[in-house]
Amino acid sequence: MAKPTPSQTVGPFFARELLWGDGDKVLFPGQGDRITLTGRVFDGAGAPIFDALFETWQADAAGKIPSGGDGARPYGYGRVSTDTDGRYAIETVMPGSFRGPGSETYAPQISVTIFARGLLKAVQTRVFLAPLEAIKDDPLARAISDPDRLRTLIAARDPGDPKIYRWDVRLRGAGEAVFIEL
């Protein structure tokens, strides 16, 4: 087995190089309920992380894993940078639930990878677009025994606008999000 190439930080100078035009609008071949996932990314002192690269990958509205693209961009993938307030926003469709190879059921979720200066390796996780009681059988939810930790991965539906899901990410310290390794 060859050794994998080590990870290094994305550094502070990526935005112009890596961002896509309309990278905040996730494309799919079919229709679905359009939603926005938005929130802020914070460091261990509670300061906003203004230079993170925030990427998302998800199933379509029917729970199908996307393949192909619209000619200009791949389906199912979002890519933005956080702004000076640490804020990101991704406009996408509400993902359906889907099954794994062992017929386990994955709750509606979006896979998230965050790169930033000071992150020598990306952090990866999955954010749930369903309330706690609806995700109990999800493989990741089952792997997290502490409900307070699990709550760090649940996006809250905005009471004033049901199309908006709010999810803040703390990289370190109190309220630190659960990050995963495969």
Next chain:
Amino acid sequence: MAETPAADVHPPYLYPDYKSTRLRAPAQPLVRVAPSPLDTAGPTFPKHFVKDSEADLTTWGKSAPLGEKMVLVGRVLDEDGRPVRRSLVEVWQANASGKYPHPVDDHEAPLDPNFLGKGQVLTDDKGRYRIVTVKPGAYPWQNHAFGWRPAHIHFSLFGNAYAQRLITQMFFPGDPLLAIDPIFQSVPEAGRRLLIADLDLEHGVEGVALGYRFDMVLRGPRATPMGV
């Protein structure tokens, strides 16, 4: 500290000599979970997502950029040595003076109007890529007194599966600044050599450009054959 069994080549999250890790490194252990069907699939980049011209960083301006012209070739492989085909490779870098065309770069060095320092290419059916550029300059940074980053080219790879996503940096052989660079030194000793390109003169252009080779290996989810 969030430390993983895969840390034999990857850096830890917390590496205090690289100051920005102190408030950004997760403190809790990572939760180990089986790859989902999303992890073993990945985004497909349409063929014309990338233009052939984007693999040559020296042809964006009205004339050639300043600096030492170089050709960089390499392969992207998986841990079993299989080519990672038709996968997106993105690069970005400072110009020959060690300056990025980026608003937060306050290094007092000249911009080069003929060099933007960004490019992308899709690997071919053998996992190969080829990029033409100029050697980036070293530049000072505020991490520690008299700190200078060694010359490096940033790489972003998508592989063929979401679980293979990787961002890294490529360095140059024989650079004395590697010894004082906490970002490079954060990599355990067994992995450092893997971030340094080799001279590969025959892939250069005689009398025009120096050749370098940099191969990269992407891992899949541990102990799970990915079949991609």
